[in-house]
Amino acid sequence: MDVYEAVTTRRAVRGFTDRPVPMETLEKVLSAAAWAPSGSNIQPWHIYVLTGEPLARLKKIAVERVAAGDPWDEREYVMYPPDMTSPYADRRAAFGKERYAALGIERGDWEARIRAAIGNWDCFGAPAALFCYIDRGLGVAQWSDLGMYLQTVMLLLRAEGLHSCPQMAWSQVRRTVADAISPPEHLMLFCGMSIGYEDVTKALPRTGRAPLEETVTFITD
Numbered sequence: 001m002d003v004y005e006a007v008t009t010r011r012a013v014r015g016f017t018d019r020p021v022p023m024e025t026l027e028k029v030l031s032a033a034a035w036a037p038s039g040s041n042i043q044p045w046h047i048y049v050l051t052g053e054p055l056a057r058l059k060k061i062a063v064e065r066v067a068a069g070d071p072w073d074e075r076e077y078v079m080y081p082p083d084m085t086s087p088y089a090d091r092r093a094a095f096g097k098e099r100y101a102a103l104g105i106e107r108g109d110w111e112a113r114i115r116a117a118i119g120n121w122d123c124f125g126a127p128a129a130l131f132c133y134i135d136r137g138l139g140v141a142q143w144s145d146l147g148m149y150l151q152t153v154m155l156l157l158r159a160e161g162l163h164s165c166p167q168m169a170w171s172q173v174r175r176t177v178a179d180a181i182s183p184p185e186h187l188m189l190f191c192g193m194s195i196g197y198e199d200v201t202k203a204l205p206r207t208g209r210a211p212l213e214e215t216v217t218f219i220t221d
């Protein structure tokens with residue numbers, strides 16, 4: 001698979017089979033992803049890999065917690081600014097509309113929306129997941145390093161025939177994750193990432209993108 005194919009076939013997959021992901025494959029992907037760039041090569045990421053019983057236990061506790069209506073853990077970082085303006089607010093709204101329409105969920109059907117959201121904490125059925133931490137003392141530039149690293153992981157997963165879904169949703173139950181993996185206090189959970197083989201029977205239409213001229217400006221002779 002060439003890089004273009006890896007980029008264009010990567011999607012946030014929200015339906016996985018239970019086919020196990022070989023640990024050697026995860027080790028191979030994470031070893032290669034370590035070559036992702038970071039300012040001054042500080043490599044500001046720390047990743048926990050969960051599979052098997054430890055992941056099954058965490059998913060069960062998290063799903064039960066959310067299904068019981070337990071409030072989220074207090075936020076450690078701002079997921080989206082509350083005063084997000086156009087075009088970002090519009091794009092976010094369009095994404096939500098597209099996603100729930102594809103699932104056949106009506107606009108005001110909050111129960112169905114919550115049911116769909118709960119899939120997050122079951123890792124959408126995936127048998128492997130990463131929990132991606134950054135040192136809480138680091139700044140926005142290092143968060144950008146982390147993003148590059150995570151995209152590198154996701155592209156390498158495509159090369160192995162695997163799919164993924166990065167999930168900030170896990171940060172909403174970060175204490176439940178911490179109970180499972182006991183990270184040191186100086187680390188902050190940015191997101192989880194579900195990993196597995198796609199359940200093609202649950203595949204939804206690809207999420208669109210803004211036209212190139214909205215996000216890229218060419219200045220040339």
Ligand SMILES: Cc1cc2nc3c(=O)[nH]c(=O)nc-3n(C[C@H](O)[C@H](O)[C@H](O)COP(=O)(O)O)c2cc1C
Binds near residue numbers: 014095165166168191
């Ligand atoms: C940092 C990050 C966090 C995300 N968090 C979630 C999440 O919690 N749940 C979810 O279903 N999708 C999540 N997504 C997936 C995005 O919704 C998805 O990437 C976006 O809509 C574009 O769609 P695509 O990745 O399928 O092309 C996240 C993506 C990123 C990059």
